Amino acid sequence: xxxxxxxxLGLEELSSEEIKFVLDTAxxxxxxxxxxxxxxxxxxxxxxxxxxxxxxTRTRASFEIAEKRLxxxxxxxTPSESSVVKGETLLDxxxxxxxxxxxxxxxxxxMSGAPWLLARELRSSIINAGDGSHEHPSQALLDLFTVRxxxxxxxxxxxxxxxxxxxxxxxxxxxxxxxxxGAEVRVVGPPTMIPRDIEKTxxxxxxxxxxxxxxxxxxxxxxxxxERQESGLFPSLREYSRFYGLTRERLxxxxxxxxxxxxGPINRGVELSSEVADDVHSVILNQVSNxxxxxxxxxxxxxxxxxxx
Amino acid sequence: xxxxxxxxxxxxxxxxxxxVRNLFIEDGKIKGYPRDTEELERDSTIQIIPASGxxxxxxxxxxxxxxxxxxxxxxETIRTGCAAAAAGGFTSVVCMPNTNPVNDNASxxxxxxxxxxxxxxxxxxxxxxxxxxQKGETLAEIGEMWEAGCVAISDDGRPVMNSKVMRxxxxxxxxxxxxxxxxxxxxxxxxxxxxxxxxxxxMLGLRGIPNASxxxxxxxxxxxxxxxxxxxxxxxxxxxxxxxxxRDAKRRGANVTAEGTPHHFTLTDKAVxxxxxxxxxxxxxxxxxxxxxxxEGLKDGTIDVIATDHAPHTEDEKKVEFDLAPFGISGxxxxxxxxxxxxxxxxxTLPEVVRKLTFIPAQIIKSDRGTLKVGAVxxxxxxxxNRTITVDREKFRSKGKNTPFHGWKLSGCVLYTIVDxxxxxxN
Amino acid sequence: MSxxxxxxxxxxxxTISRIAHEILERNKGAKELxxxxxxxxxxxxxxxxxxxxxxxxxxxxxxxxxxxxxxRDDFRRRSDxxxxxxxxxxxxxxxxxxxxxxxxxxxxxxxxxxIDAIMDYGRPASIQLVVLVDRGHRELPIQADxxxxxxxxxxxxxxxxxxxxTDGVDEVIVV
Numbered sequence: 001x002x003x004x005x006x007x008x009l010g011l012e013e014l015s016s017e018e019i020k021f022v023l024d025t026a027x028x029x030x031x032x033x034x035x036x037x038x039x040x041x042x043x044x045x046x047x048x049x050x051x052x053x054x055x056x057t058r059t060r061a062s063f064e065i066a067e068k069r070l071x072x073x074x075x076x077x078t079p080s081e082s083s084v085v086k087g088e089t090l091l092d093x094x095x096x097x098x099x100x101x102x103x104x105x106x107x108x109x110x111m112s113g114a115p116w117l118l119a120r121e122l123r124s125s126i127i128n129a130g131d132g133s134h135e136h137p138s139q140a141l142l143d144l145f146t147v148r149x150x151x152x153x154x155x156x157x158x159x160x161x162x163x164x165x166x167x168x169x170x171x172x173x174x175x176x177x178x179x180x181x182g183a184e185v186r187v188v189g190p191p192t193m194i195p196r197d198i199e200k201t202x203x204x205x206x207x208x209x210x211x212x213x214x215x216x217x218x219x220x221x222x223x224x225x226x227e228r229q230e231s232g233l234f235p236s237l238r239e240y241s242r243f244y245g246l247t248r249e250r251l252x253x254x255x256x257x258x259x260x261x262x263x264g265p266i267n268r269g270v271e272l273s274s275e276v277a278d279d280v281h282s283v284i285l286n287q288v289s290n291x292x293x294x295x296x297x298x299x300x301x302x303x304x305x306x307x308x309x
Numbered sequence: 310x311x312x313x314x315x316x317x318x319x320x321x322x323x324x325x326x327x328x329v330r331n332l333f334i335e336d337g338k339i340k341g342y343p344r345d346t347e348e349l350e351r352d353s354t355i356q357i358i359p360a361s362g363x364x365x366x367x368x369x370x371x372x373x374x375x376x377x378x379x380x381x382x383x384x385e386t387i388r389t390g391c392a393a394a395a396a397g398g399f400t401s402v403v404c405m406p407n408t409n410p411v412n413d414n415a416s417x418x419x420x421x422x423x424x425x426x427x428x429x430x431x432x433x434x435x436x437x438x439x440x441x442x443q444k445g446e447t448l449a450e451i452g453e454m455w456e457a458g459c460v461a462i463s464d465d466g467r468p469v470m471n472s473k474v475m476r477x478x479x480x481x482x483x484x485x486x487x488x489x490x491x492x493x494x495x496x497x498x499x500x501x502x503x504x505x506x507x508x509x510x511x512m513l514g515l516r517g518i519p520n521a522s523x524x525x526x527x528x529x530x531x532x533x534x535x536x537x538x539x540x541x542x543x544x545x546x547x548x549x550x551x552x553x554x555x556r557d558a559k560r561r562g563a564n565v566t567a568e569g570t571p572h573h574f575t576l577t578d579k580a581v582x583x584x585x586x587x588x589x590x591x592x593x594x595x596x597x598x599x600x601x602x603x604x605e606g607l608k609d610g611t612i613d614v615i616a617t618d619h620a621p622h623t624e625d626e627k628k629v630e631f632d633l634a635p636f637g638i639s640g641x642x643x644x645x646x647x648x649x650x651x652x653x654x655x656x657x658t659l660p661e662v663v664r665k666l667t668f669i670p671a672q673i674i675k676s677d678r679g680t681l682k683v684g685a686v687x688x689x690x691x692x693x694x695n696r697t698i699t700v701d702r703e704k705f706r707s708k709g710k711n712t713p714f715h716g717w718k719l720s721g722c723v724l725y726t727i728v729d730x731x732x733x734x735x736n
Numbered sequence: 737m738s739x740x741x742x743x744x745x746x747x748x749x750x751t752i753s754r755i756a757h758e759i760l761e762r763n764k765g766a767k768e769l770x771x772x773x774x775x776x777x778x779x780x781x782x783x784x785x786x787x788x789x790x791x792x793x794x795x796x797x798x799x800x801x802x803x804x805x806x807x808r809d810d811f812r813r814r815s816d817x818x819x820x821x822x823x824x825x826x827x828x829x830x831x832x833x834x835x836x837x838x839x840x841x842x843x844x845x846x847x848x849x850x851i852d853a854i855m856d857y858g859r860p861a862s863i864q865l866v867v868l869v870d871r872g873h874r875e876l877p878i879q880a881d882x883x884x885x886x887x888x889x890x891x892x893x894x895x896x897x898x899x900x901x902t903d904g905v906d907e908v909i910v911v
Contacts, residue, residue, distance in 0.1 A: 090630060091629070132632070172514060200508050
């Protein structure tokens with residue numbers, strides 16, 4: 001098949017074939033990172049801008065390394081260093097960068113839909129590195145890649161996503177990716193944190209973590225942000241971790257070879273008990289190299305195929 | 310000025326009229342319905358408007374418009390807003406007080422009326438604020454505003470959250486026999502929301518405004534209206550639950566009226582997909598069931614009036630992240646074709662549409678316009694309900710080009726707008 | 737369009753045998769050889785050459801596969817998007833005699849890309865090129881060290897190499 005997308009804004013718009021294509025391409029990209037000279041000339045002469053309005057060392061570093069491995073010219077743009085502080089609009093900022101020759105813009109923004117605004121108004125290819133509560137396609141693709149590596153097949157797996165689903169772009173992207181690839185998805189969290197009508201996407205909603213974990217193959221734990229407690233969505237972190245925190249004891253209900261993942265950074269003692277956190281850590285380190293491979297695949301596919309579209 | 314409108318189908322719900330007749334206007338008033346026009350046609354001082362195959366009706370009255378002046382002239386001015394109204398077939402507009410300064414005292418009311426007199430081509434009826442600065446705390450000078458010419462009071466744009474304040478405002482308004490127009494939103498329930506709360510908002514990762522946020526205040530205000538006896542007018546109804554509450558209240562005989570906007574009877578929240586900020590409006594467009602309930606409400610009379618909630622904004626203001634865009638749709642110039650769509654869909658007949666745009670709003674604001682009775686002020690429009698148009702926001706006379714209907718193919722086009730017996734718009 | 741068979745199964749077998757001999761002759765044995773096949777059919781031809789060398793010398797040279805998609809000079813101009821396949825080079829090329837194997841040598845661009853790719857793995861002592869068919873029309877100054885068959889073709893003709901492993905039969909045809 002041909003991957004003919006000019007942008008990668010989210011997993012909702014991608015077909016299962018397209019998602020598989022990205023994962024397969026990432027397999028080949030992974031090899032580049034295992035050589036001595038970790039570079040290929042595929043994006044030589046292409047200027048990529050990392051436009052990160054939200055702080056993020058890991059995702060940005062991962063994209064940056066991926067871009068450099070493809071020989072692209074990289075420009076990092078963060079608002080504190082820039083005229084956005086002086087009141088420049090998102091569109092004006094992006095247009096200036098495009099005028100400087102950027103043909104791919106990787107954008108992370110605190111508001112849902114920001115990448116769509118750029119995709120509509122600019123000529124460049126846009127890659128969404130996380131928009132508000134909406135989608136985080138590279139993280140989900142990386143999660144899918146890791147799960148596929150460990151479990152070989154995604155179809156038929158029971159995947160449980162735990163935490164603040166409403167505010168999680170990682171959760172949304174993972175829901176789309178997992179469902180399209182045939183997994184059974186369960187979301188668990190306090191009712192105040194489960195998005196309205198999410199059952200319409202075919203996920204099963206649970207408010208009880210123990211029942212959700214029965215027979216699970218994969219558990220994805222989401223980070224709890226303190227601001228949510230302050231806005232009244234749950235009474236205290238203590239109560240949250242009692243009912244929704246993952247412990248070794250609780251994990252016994254899942255399958256024996258269950259994989260636990262967390263997009264990081266972990267709140268030890270809240271989402272995960274310390275011992276579970278140590279186990280998770282090893283998967284996290286594995287995900288770092290997968291993350292670079294996935295992002296290389298995304299950049300390559302968008303810069304080469306879609307640009308002609 | 311003398312005008313003869315020849316051979317049009319005259320729809321005037323105030324007289325129960327729906328037939329092909331000639332209409333003669335002289336000195337700013339409806340002179341009569343001459344059967345024989347030969348003599349008149351030979352008079353060269355008379356402007357002849359051929360209206361065969363077209364509709365002639367009283368000029369529309371829009372009960373909910375934001376003219377933005379004073380204070381937000383970059384979005385719209387009284388001049389441009391009135392020009393837009395005329396192009397849309399509206400000969401009267403009722404303008405909301407959320408200007409800067411807020412219209413919460415007689416001098417702002419007088420300013421608006423002065424500007425309207427000198428620069429506005431259509432009639433402007435101001436609405437005064439309920440509370441000072443629309444802060445929801447203390448009553449504005451309602452009596453003086455009424456004397457200066459306000460036809461109703463409203464804090465539109467915001468609700469009056471304090472029930473005690475709302476109660477006193479309603480009681481006080483009774484002294485001047487003016488309606489209280491309520492913007493029904495519980496700002497705690499809606500806080501941070503930018504679109505309808507539902508599946509679409511969940512998937513778009515945007516905070517939602519639940520139906521409940523409108524319904525709790527509709528219920529509260531109906532209860533307070535029944536307690537105080539005031540005429541309550543519910544602005545821009547958007548939920549099925551609100552329609553139900555209003556229907557039940559009317560059955561009980563409560564003095565409640567309600568309005569529906571074209572975007573609420575045409576769009577659902579699926580229109581937000583793709584993050585089009587031109588769909589961002591408060592109250593938001595909601596689910597299919599809600600849109601259909603509003604149509605049902607128009608059909609059975611629960612919703613008395615069609616009003617646009619015309620809310621212009623500049624292009625720059627709307628070309629931003631969805632969360633940051635201001636709420637509002639520029640609606641004066643798309644109201645007629647969208648309302649005619651209701652006729653095509655069998656929701657209302659053409660005379661019923663005209664009634665909800667002329668006779669009923671005139672009654673609510675106690676105006677003697679909205680009628681073509683002999684001797685009435687000549688506010689008349691001629692429109693072609695069958696001409697197909699493609700909505701082109703660049704052609705809008707409003708400064709606000711923020712419409713979700715750009716490019717839509719619809720039917721219905723205003724040909725002439727006559728205010729006080731003078732043609733102020735022709736197409 | 738007429739189809740001409742320019743190499744049949746028997747001839748292919750003998751040609752590969754001959755090429756294996758030539759490689760051994762030039763490199764004075766199999767010791768420092770590393771064989772890398774260019775996807776897709778180059779890999780199978782490389783496999784056969786490696787097998788033949790093992791037959792002749794008793795040593796089987798290490799075998800690698802190379803996907804040159806990421807080194808192409810035209811990837812942003814193509815209307816179809818070739819899938820990036822895996823490259824597996826499980827040995828060091830440093831100071832070794834690398835024998836690149838491809839099925840058809842035409843413009844020379846694939847070879848150029850392959851050379852660039854190999855250079856990113858280290859500094860070989862030499863890179864030698866094996867092709868089953870040289871069909872002319874070079875656009876870069878590239879030559880093959882070992883050629884199965886040289887044939888003059890028109891630009892609008894297609895040279896297809898069919899192998900048992902991928903196409904069920906061994907033959908080279910001009911379409």
